[in-house]
Amino acid sequence: MTITATDSRTHRTSARRRPARTSMLKSTRFSSVTRPRRSALLTALTSIALIYSLLPLVWLVLNATKPQAELFTSFGLWFSDSFHLIENIAATLSYDDGIYTRWLLNTILYVVAGAGGATLLAVAGGYGLAKFNFPGRRAVFAVVIGAAAVPGTALAVPTFLMFSQLELTNTPWSVIIPSLISPFALYLMWVFAAEAVPTELMEAARMDGASEFRIFWQIAAPLLAPGTVTVALFTTVATWNNYFLPLIMLRDSSWYPLTLGLNAWNSQASTAGGEAVFDLVITGSLLMILPLIAVFLLLQRFWQAGLSAGSVKE
Amino acid sequence: MLALTRGRRRALAGAAALALVITSCADNGTSEVDEDIAAEGGELLLWGWTGVYEDIAEAYMEENPEVTVEVQNVGTNEDQYTALQNAVAAGSGIPDLAQIEYYAIPQFAIADSLADLSELGAEDLEGTYTPGPWDSVTMEGGIWGLPIDSGPMAFFYNAALLEEHGIEVPETWEDFAQAARDLNEADPDVYLAADTGDAGFATSMIWQSGGRPYQVDGTSVSIDFSEPETQRWAELWNELIEDEVLAPITAWSDEWYQGMANGTIASLTTGAWMGSNLQSGVEEGHGDWRVAPMPQWEGEEFTTAENGGSSIAIMEDSDNKELAYDFLQFASNGGGADLARDQGVFPATVERLEDEDYLNEEVEYFGDQQVYQVLAESADSVAEGRQYLPFHVHAISIFNDTAGQAYVSDTTLSEGLEEWGEQSAAYGNEQGFDVE
Numbered sequence: 188m189t190i191t192a193t194d195s196r197t198h199r200t201s202a203r204r205r206p207a208r209t210s211m212l213k214s215t216r217f218s219s220v221t222r223p224r225r226s227a228l229l230t231a232l233t234s235i236a237l238i239y240s241l242l243p244l245v246w247l248v249l250n251a252t253k254p255q256a257e258l259f260t261s262f263g264l265w266f267s268d269s270f271h272l273i274e275n276i277a278a279t280l281s282y283d284d285g286i287y288t289r290w291l292l293n294t295i296l297y298v299v300a301g302a303g304g305a306t307l308l309a310v311a312g313g314y315g316l317a318k319f320n321f322p323g324r325r326a327v328f329a330v331v332i333g334a335a336a337v338p339g340t341a342l343a344v345p346t347f348l349m350f351s352q353l354e355l356t357n358t359p360w361s362v363i364i365p366s367l368i369s370p371f372a373l374y375l376m377w378v379f380a381a382e383a384v385p386t387e388l389m390e391a392a393r394m395d396g397a398s399e400f401r402i403f404w405q406i407a408a409p410l411l412a413p414g415t416v417t418v419a420l421f422t423t424v425a426t427w428n429n430y431f432l433p434l435i436m437l438r439d440s441s442w443y444p445l446t447l448g449l450n451a452w453n454s455q456a457s458t459a460g461g462e463a464v465f466d467l468v469i470t471g472s473l474l475m476i477l478p479l480i481a482v483f484l485l486l487q488r489f490w491q492a493g494l495s496a497g498s499v500k501e
Numbered sequence: 502m503l504a505l506t507r508g509r510r511r512a513l514a515g516a517a518a519l520a521l522v523i524t525s526c527a528d529n530g531t532s533e534v535d536e537d538i539a540a541e542g543g544e545l546l547l548w549g550w551t552g553v554y555e556d557i558a559e560a561y562m563e564e565n566p567e568v569t570v571e572v573q574n575v576g577t578n579e580d581q582y583t584a585l586q587n588a589v590a591a592g593s594g595i596p597d598l599a600q601i602e603y604y605a606i607p608q609f610a611i612a613d614s615l616a617d618l619s620e621l622g623a624e625d626l627e628g629t630y631t632p633g634p635w636d637s638v639t640m641e642g643g644i645w646g647l648p649i650d651s652g653p654m655a656f657f658y659n660a661a662l663l664e665e666h667g668i669e670v671p672e673t674w675e676d677f678a679q680a681a682r683d684l685n686e687a688d689p690d691v692y693l694a695a696d697t698g699d700a701g702f703a704t705s706m707i708w709q710s711g712g713r714p715y716q717v718d719g720t721s722v723s724i725d726f727s728e729p730e731t732q733r734w735a736e737l738w739n740e741l742i743e744d745e746v747l748a749p750i751t752a753w754s755d756e757w758y759q760g761m762a763n764g765t766i767a768s769l770t771t772g773a774w775m776g777s778n779l780q781s782g783v784e785e786g787h788g789d790w791r792v793a794p795m796p797q798w799e800g801e802e803f804t805t806a807e808n809g810g811s812s813i814a815i816m817e818d819s820d821n822k823e824l825a826y827d828f829l830q831f832a833s834n835g836g837g838a839d840l841a842r843d844q845g846v847f848p849a850t851v852e853r854l855e856d857e858d859y860l861n862e863e864v865e866y867f868g869d870q871q872v873y874q875v876l877a878e879s880a881d882s883v884a885e886g887r888q889y890l891p892f893h894v895h896a897i898s899i900f901n902d903t904a905g906q907a908y909v910s911d912t913t914l915s916e917g918l919e920e921w922g923e924q925s926a927a928y929g930n931e932q933g934f935d936v937e
Contacts, residue, residue, distance in 0.1 A: 456753070459652060
């Protein structure tokens with residue numbers, strides 16, 4: 188997840204810069220900074236990327252409208268004869284005593300506590316590391332960079348063994364606590380805080396007698412807001428889609444997040460005498476991504492502001 | 502009855518549970534001893550992935566309000582076995598009861614992970630169950646679980662599709678092979694059967710044919726796929742693979758359900774439980790599918806095999822074995838078994854299988870055919886003496902890399918099976934068994 192996020196970030200910045208650079212080098216008749224030259228090749232490539240990323244989503248939306256029987260007999264990328272979306276949603280929410288709602292609430296709990304906590308820790312930690320000089324800061328830097336390079340999946344099994352000894356497996360804590368730590372988010376906030384919070388401002392506040400805590404909350408935090416939103420988005424997406432960690436930690440399906448729950452529904456079809464519920468799996472998947480899309484659209488503004496902050500010297 | 506949605510099933514389960522309470526009040530003479538232990542109360546944890554377990558647990562708790570039975574779905578088959586082995590190895594988080602398919606019982610029994618139910622009185626139950634499932638839970642002088650369902654094999658087919666292409670229902674395997682070729686010739690998009698290599702199917706076919714590739718006696722094991730009975734199936738099936746008349750679609754995949762719904766796959770030779778999978782997963786086939794007896798080897802006595810099926814076992818580490826056994830009896834041959842049968846689980850007990858009402862039930866999905874008669878006949882004719890390896894879960898996991906090569910390369914099925922046997926033996930020896 189973090190990798191795609193970085194990709195799109197670098198992609199955005201470079202897309203932003205490139206037209207400017209070309210116009211400076213070539214100063215052609217047709218292009219300017221505000222009206223960059225169009226490239227047919229680039230348009231085609233981006234279109235392919237767009238279709239590639241949107242097609243599964245379109246498929247999901249279309250197929251969530253079909254009853255199970257028609258899933259297999261109708262063309263995948265168009266509607267079938269009957270429009271069953273409302274019925275499918277009702278069935279998804281009521282199947283197995285409404286366990287879907289429970290899984291949704293669990294997911295929200297893991298996101299609020301896990302991703303929310305991770306964001307708080309990253310903001311406070313990043314600010315501290317960026318703005319205070321103390322011995323060992325470079326060592327911390329090395330550890331954080333190193334930790335960001337280790338995929339969470341590789342740490343899952345040792346984490347499981349540790350939690351198993353603490354007797355915390357099969358509890359919500361086993362999902363929330365590991366989600367609190369995000370080296371990448373810490374690194375991002377560190378870099379961001381170094382740029383976004385002028386040391387002069389902090390010194391001025393100190394002169395006026397503000398406590399360090401007050402400086403952090405009332406002066407630094409508002410300046411850090413764009414970065415905070417970016418980090419909150421990353422960690423929210425990571426926690427919302429987390430699969431492997433809860434898979435090894437949880438056994439009791441009443442603590443499952445949606446990822447595990449939907450997988451359990453899906454595997455019902457692959458067992459002797461099991462009840463296939465492909466229609467519910469598809470509708471459930473669609474419902475599951477809606478909140479994420481909403482969060483992205485709502486926070487997009489802040490996020491873009493956060494990404495470009497510091498890229499231009501004023 | 503079978504095509505109920507989950508919600509309606511629930512309502513039904515509630516009603517059934519109520520009925521059970523009433524009947525149990527009416528004749529409380531039958532299970533006095535059991536009621537004592539259940540009246541003391543306690544908590545039980547059951548691991549299982551089959552949906553009906555929760556309903557069974559609820560019905561049991563209605564009847565025994567002092568007892569709490571929690572059902573956890575830890576994962577489907579191999580996922581759960583891995584979790585179970587991990588829990589046993591860690592010595593913590595072990596459930597009292599666990600769903601274990603028949604093929605996996607020896608693995609857990611030999612590792613001393615399961616309680617021997619003969620110490621709890623399960624010996625008296627011989628004759629309660631049909632021979633196939635009972636054979637599968639008894640080994641090495643112990644009883645390691647009680648059957649929940651069974652999977653005597655039959656030929657499930659799309660009658661409308663076969664009729665359309667003028668194909669007769671095959672009675673022998675020679676007919677089957679011919680029908681597979683004729684059907685695919687009539688329409689290259691239609692296949693009589695789909696197979697990309699399935700260990701459960703292959704071993705069941707070998708079993709029916711008379712092969713007994715596994716001989717297990719304590720820790721000494723022999724594996725031999727060279728018997729003529731094994732070879733005749735391998736050769737017949739290999740020809741179908743080479744002629745490309747088997748659909749290259751893996752069982753249990755989405756594509757597999759799709760193939761049955763859109764008429765790419767015309768038949769399945771599989772366990773009796775397939776009825777409920779068809780009804781929930783292949784609604785489109787409503788009214789088109791029928792069930793016929795499993796094809797036979799020409800001129801031989803009518804013989805079938807089992808494919809799949811589950812038992813519930815009590816874990817050796819449970820500190821509530823007697824209460825667990827009380828619940829297990831309810832689930833396996835008491836009110837829970839009635840409930841399960843009503844939800845489409847194919848029964849493993851003689852009593853429920855021979856029930857006239859059940860046998861005469863006309864199932865709407867199968868065009869009002871009395872399918873249970875066909876399936877019950879199959880259950881009666883299961884070949885005896887099947888054994889599984891005490892490391893069968895692992896053996897299954899390497900099937901596709903060995904025998905499965907026959908489906909994707911020039912390797913013949915016979916060679917593939919031999920390789921499967923050799924690799925299984927090598928693994929067994931590593932695990933401390935004496936395998937030849």
